[in-house]
Amino acid sequence: xxxxxxxxxxxxxxxxxxxxxxxxxxxxxxxxxxxxxxxxxxxxxxxxxxxxxxxxxxxxxxxxxxxxxxxxxxxxxxxxxxxxxxxxxxxxxxxxxxxxxxxxxxxxxxx
Amino acid sequence: xxxxxxxxxxxxxxxxxxxxxxxxxxxxxxxxxxxxxxxxxxxxxxxxxxxxxxxxxxxxxxxxxxxxxxxxxxxxxxxxxxxxxxxxxxxxxxxxxxxxxxxxxxxxxxxx
Numbered sequence: 001x002x003x004x005x006x007x008x009x010x011x012x013x014x015x016x017x018x019x020x021x022x023x024x025x026x027x028x029x030x031x032x033x034x035x036x037x038x039x040x041x042x043x044x045x046x047x048x049x050x051x052x053x054x055x056x057x058x059x060x061x062x063x064x065x066x067x068x069x070x071x072x073x074x075x076x077x078x079x080x081x082x083x084x085x086x087x088x089x090x091x092x093x094x095x096x097x098x099x100x101x102x103x104x105x106x107x108x109x110x111x
Numbered sequence: 112x113x114x115x116x117x118x119x120x121x122x123x124x125x126x127x128x129x130x131x132x133x134x135x136x137x138x139x140x141x142x143x144x145x146x147x148x149x150x151x152x153x154x155x156x157x158x159x160x161x162x163x164x165x166x167x168x169x170x171x172x173x174x175x176x177x178x179x180x181x182x183x184x185x186x187x188x189x190x191x192x193x194x195x196x197x198x199x200x201x202x203x204x205x206x207x208x209x210x211x212x213x214x215x216x217x218x219x220x221x222x223x
Contacts (some may be wrong), residue, residue, distance in 0.1 A: 034211055043202055043214040044154070046120065092209065094165040097142050099212060101154040 002027045006102035014110050019076040023089030023106050026070070032092030033065055033072045034099065035089050039085045048074065079109045113137065123221045124193055132188045132218045136205030136221035143186050144212055145178060146170075149199040157201075160186060193222045211218050 003026040013019045021035075032051055036044035050056045050063040051073065063077040072091075076083055086106045090099040116135040116195055125132050136143050145157040156170040160180040171177070174192075180186040200219050203210035 032209055036214075043200075043217050046211045046213060049211045090154075095149070096166060097159050097161070097209075098144060098155075098156040099169070100156070103153045 002030075002091070002093065002100050004089055004102040006089050006105045008103055009106040011105055013079050015081060017079050017109075019079045019083065020108065021040075021074040021076075021087050021089075021110070023073065023102055024071045024087060025089075025091045025100075026096070027091065028070060028089060028097045030070075030093055031094060032069050032089045033063070034090040034092070035061075035063060035072075035074045036088040036090060036101075037085045038088055038104065045059055045086055048078075056068050062095060072100075076107075077107050079107075081109050081111050083107060115203055115205050115213055117201075117215040117218050118217065119218060121219045121221075122194060123223060125196060127190065127192055128221065129191045130193055132190075132201050132220070134186045134188070134215060136184060136186070136203070137207075138184075138199075138208045139202060140205035140208045140213075141183065142212075143180060144206075145202045146168030146185070146187050146204065147200045148217075149160075152199075152201055154202070157188070166216040193220075195222050198222045 036046045037049040048063040056063045060077045064073045086104040088104045089102040143160040159167040175191045178188045200217045202217045204214045206212045
């Protein structure tokens with residue numbers, strides 16, 4: 001059973017701080033990794049994807065991938081109250097196209 | 112451009128009735144996925160279409176669930192003889208490549 005693990009939180013950070021969200025996965029052969037943001041009552045929204053070891057930056061978001069350690073993380077710089085949401089880590093299944101999701105980490109950014 | 116659309120947005124049905132949920136993917140997206148999200152549960156994969164074919168149906172929970180896709184576009188998920196445990200948000204996603212899936216707004220199904 002391929003698994004994706006995330007701390008459920010809630011993770012609370014003050015406005016302007018860096019939020020760090022972590023995810024580990026069980027399938028060493030996984031090749032594609034995604035971060036989704038889900039506001040309460042809404043559907044998941046793709047914010048980042050990463051395929052190669054190292055860092056990938058997009059605006060205030062940085063995804064980090066370490067395949068040897070089987071973890072992927074998401075850093076949110078200058079956190080804003082509007083970043084308060086549940087962040088879902090997803091790993092692409094090599095057998096097909098589906099994504100395997102973690103349970104999500106709830107982030108709360110306090111003004 | 113237009114995103115993924117789903118209908119209905121909400122569906123309340125009685126136990127034992129059949130329901131049909133519809134998904135319109137982003138135009139040109141060849142892959143289409145169905146997931147469901149129950150309260151307190153993560154996103155659970157149901158079925159994947161590439162074109163009109165379904166190479167992965169491994170997530171369908173029972174033979175009461177079926178899905179089809181026609182014209183490489185619209186997909187319908189059908190649940191027969193609904194049970195209370197089928198209550199969830201059913202999410203459809205589409206993609207053109209391996210660079211991520213884009214979700215629709217979901218259908219909230221409540222079985223009473």
